[in-house]
Amino acid sequence: VVDNAVDESMAGFCDTINITLTEGGSCIVEDNGRGIPVDIHPTEKIPACTVVLTILHAGGKFDNDTYKVSGGLHGVGVSVVNALSKRLIMTIKKEGQIYRQEFEKGIPISELEIIGKTKSAKESGTTIEFFPDESVMEVVEFQAGILQKRFKEMAYLNDGLKISFKEEKTQLQETYFYEDGLKQFVKDSAKKELLTPIISFKSMDEETRTSIEVALAYTDDYNENTLSFVNNIKTSEGGTHEAGFKMGLSKAILQYIDNNIKTKESRPISEDIKEGLIAVVSLKMSEPLFEGQTKSKLGSSYARALVSKLVYDKIHQFLEENPNEAKIIANKALLAAKAREASKKARELTRKKDNLSVGTLPGKLADCQSKDPLESEIFLVEGDSAGGSAKQGRDRVFQAILPLKGKILNVEKSHLSKILKSEEIKNMITAFGCGIQESFDIERLRY
Secondary structure, X not given: OHHHHHHHHHOOOOOEEEEXXXXXXXXXXEEOOOOOOOOEOOOOOOEHHHHHHHOOOHHHHOOOOOOOOOOOOOOOOHHHHXXXXXXXXXXXXXXXXXXXXXXXXXXXXXXXXXXXXXXOOOOOEEXXXXXXXXXXXXXXXXOHHHHHHHHHHHHHHOOOOEEEEEEOOOOEEEEEOOOOHHHHHHHHHOOXXXXXXXXXXXXXXXXXXXXXXXXXEEEOOOOOEEEEEEOOEEOOOOEHHHHHHHHHHHHHHHHHHHHHOOOOOOOOOHHXXXXXXXXXXXEEOOOOOEOOOOOOOEOOOHHHHHHHHHXXXXXXXXHHHOHHHHHHHHHHHHHHHHHHHHHHHHHHHHHHHHHHHHOOOOOOOEOOOOOXXXXXXXXXXXXXXXXXXXXXXXXXXXXXXXXXXXXXXXXXXXXXXXXXXXXXXXXXXXXXXXXXXXXXXXXXXXX
């Protein structure tokens, strides 16, 4: 029901929505939109508002231009609310008249009737009060906390829309209203200090009738938090619009780094660009294509290119015009790249150390037959020729020979990553069997 009211707002005809959870167990949703049409429907031969309340997908029976964009989540509208309510009362203010009709379990129990006149000819809107049917649903109590979060989200996404929420039982009363909602959304979502000002922009693509609005900032955090929406529906799995946003952002920042910062460190990748990012991407479009039934991922292919180009152009412009903030963003990405490389090297080092602990014995090792470290011994000899002589003169029962070539690295003055690049040292570590550093265990010594 609230989605329908927000659709009126997106169409430009509503700026106030009031929601009340009554002590009697009902929910009242009131808006100051145009009011549901009351004239006789041309094919159903009953008032259009009755059609909307009683027939599935009734929205499709009206002119496509009435709502150019819509967030009706399930495409079935208020008729499902009516069907799942033991009682529903619809009140419409339109063209100076006040209309009323009642329903029980989705069926009209009264005709649409005029019950009075509005205070002024310009006054309009729709009020729906419904009582959930406990014979159909096990739980009929409204979760105020969930509703608060959703209504606040809707206000963030629709500048200038005032949403008031009231719960009579707890006397909770809140109003959500934002002149620049997405910027406030980013600010309120930030868990750590902002490193940059909030960058926001919007654009309308007339050809596809797609409105694109973006707000973003960087925080002193390591995690990314990108929220995306289509027609006020949260796309928790992302989709083409979110992919386009990240493509455009990465392209602009990487281009800035390449052109303005000389560094010997690793070049950042898109994952590094997203570290500390907090962003909201909101699209309002006609007939979006979603993947799956949950509408949690946008599939409209053209959205990727639209969003990517807009974001690239705007971020490129911002970086050129704001050198101080540009350096902060670039350095954040460079540090992320450095940390990623360090983490990668640490993982590789750990794997190498683990492999040395349990690895296959070196091919040049002439091992002894005995497995008892108390009686076996190993000789390290220089070069294959010395190794050949030693192998001939040894007692193979308890004496092992490991030939080494060249000058051995001074491990006291070398970093572990360099040490483990030496085949000779790796062969010794593997042959001895004790491991190194934290995994070193003298009890595993083989000789």
